[in-house]
Amino acid sequence: MSHSIEITRTTSHKTKPAVDRLGFGIHFTDHMFIMDYEAGKGWYSPRIVPYQPISMDPAAKVFHYGQTVFEGLKAYRTNDEKILLFRPQSNFKRLNRSNVRLSIPAVDADLALEALQQLVAIDRDWIPAEEGTSLYIRPFIIATQAALGVAPSTKYQFIIIMSPVGAYYAEGVHPVKIFVESDYVRAVKGGTGDAKTAGNYAAGLKAQEEAAEKGYSQVLWLDGVHKKYIEEVGSMNVFFKINGTVVTPALNGSILEGITRHSMLQLLAHWNIPVEERTLSIQEIYDAQRDGTLEEAFGTGTAAVISPIGELNWKGEKLVIGDGGTGQLSQKLYDTLTGIQTGAVADPFGWTIEVRQ
């Protein structure tokens, strides 16, 4: 099929924020991509337009029934002024898996990638160059039909917006304190936990707020059935290094299949470090600590890449991992993956693709 994307360039470029004031997801580039869907017509009118508010009927289904999915990925500027995207095809594949769960029509992944290529190229000046910075990319789909019946929408918009983001670790990778959540539940098998959809995040806000009040950065989610098994940390996948083996919860239907998670697993296999994807109880982590075999713990996700866990608090019982600092393997994974993402380290996996400029 033809991927004819209509382009309307802005006539008033926004002022770019200073690199030390970028933050995360608060500044947006000059342009955005939009495409419409109507039942019987399919996806139509792919276009790049100036970043602008969208006009929504207040009865649009996304407001009432949360029929929406999203993705998150990054573009990086290399030292030799190339622009790299990290595994974008994986994001669009996952978007379509999320679409199935949310009864949203599939998008053409090739068209989505082409749109992304063109959008990033147009706004290439927005990609910051400083170490640790990048361009965060947010593709998402919202149900726009103005109708209050509880049923899938007949109309959607697929939108891509982009935000230059600052270094997650301005002063080097550092560990965070995590509260093990025993009351609130993020998701359960049969629900939407393995789809990237708004409701999963809405469910977590309250727990995160309460953890912050107690002095913790994020929560560690336990399964909703037994409240025993480890699922995710905040909105990241989670890994533990126990006695030389790296263990991460298996994809069980309530955990998001993270692309950073998958990359970590591939890197570890490449290095011949033993890895297990399996059911993992919080008790096992506390037992390993008591036995002296708990070596490292970290979350993985697009925003931070690696977020080392320095301390856990499970029902008041605190556990400091290692010396409370960033573990050796965590640091090595961070350095390698960010190196590949920014073109500083060779990419033996074919993960990065270059944006045509």
Added chain:
Amino acid sequence: MSHSIEITRTTSHKTKPAVDRLGFGIHFTDHMFIMDYEAGKGWYSPRIVPYQPISMDPAAKVFHYGQTVFEGLKAYRTNDEKILLFRPQSNFKRLNRSNVRLSIPAVDADLALEALQQLVAIDRDWIPAEEGTSLYIRPFIIATQAALGVAPSTKYQFIIIMSPVGAYYAEGVHPVKIFVESDYVRAVKGGTGDAKTAGNYAAGLKAQEEAAEKGYSQVLWLDGVHKKYIEEVGSMNVFFKINGTVVTPALNGSILEGITRHSMLQLLAHWNIPVEERTLSIQEIYDAQRDGTLEEAFGTGTAAVISPIGELNWKGEKLVIGDGGTGQLSQKLYDTLTGIQTGAVADPFGWTIEVRQ
């Protein structure tokens, strides 16, 4: 506090749809209510304006993290041209309970009720008079801050829109066939199931679609932990009459506290019919049927009031309830409640309030 609501009337009234083409939630009245919130400022600028699209930044948090809550209630036109609202205070109380779960700031329930009074009065001509029709009212709150960090929004809009709706039962109350869902889960304790928020409905769309393909109107949700205990039916609470006693699942943290549910419980108590709110397994329903003690089953909610269940299908085992028709008690509850709602039957409970005209 002062409830000064600014009013801007439309200059172009929309054409009202014919009463036989009303449907549910597809036509909207001439006006809507809006109020804004900003952190540090609180809720401000309550206003009634012509029904119109709202302008949203594509990075608004509601699109990405589902931070939104809603309510549903109805206004009825009585035979003597009064307008009645059914238990609106209960809706705004529940809205604020949902707000707590979703980390959304509380609204002033008195102001919300005053806004609703004024909005209904302005659009009073939109309330259909025919039997079974009503004005469906949808208050909702959406997170509008343009920021992609996973954290509660600093900005919100509280909006009320209204839709004239047709008779749910054009040809008399009739029962529906229900598929007992064993794979998908609506909600689990610790999640958002007891809040009226978008993600709960998003989670249910797929199951509903698959049930429809099999010829069933709705699904009966089982608990997400054991997949044994009855929770809700579609987006309604559910009741079973077994051996003279009416049983409904207890509010367990994953079930919505329905206002129609509460009204049914009060009516049944008023009539000295034994009622139990307790854990109820799907097996118990099938056992009761085998023993000949399963007498009636019905869902309750604002849209249908009562939706009798004629048939269940649990893992391929079909069960026809009673003679597959509408049970006597179901019909009596329907007639009484709709009678109170429309002013045709005396309201000993103080449920209805009259709209000032």
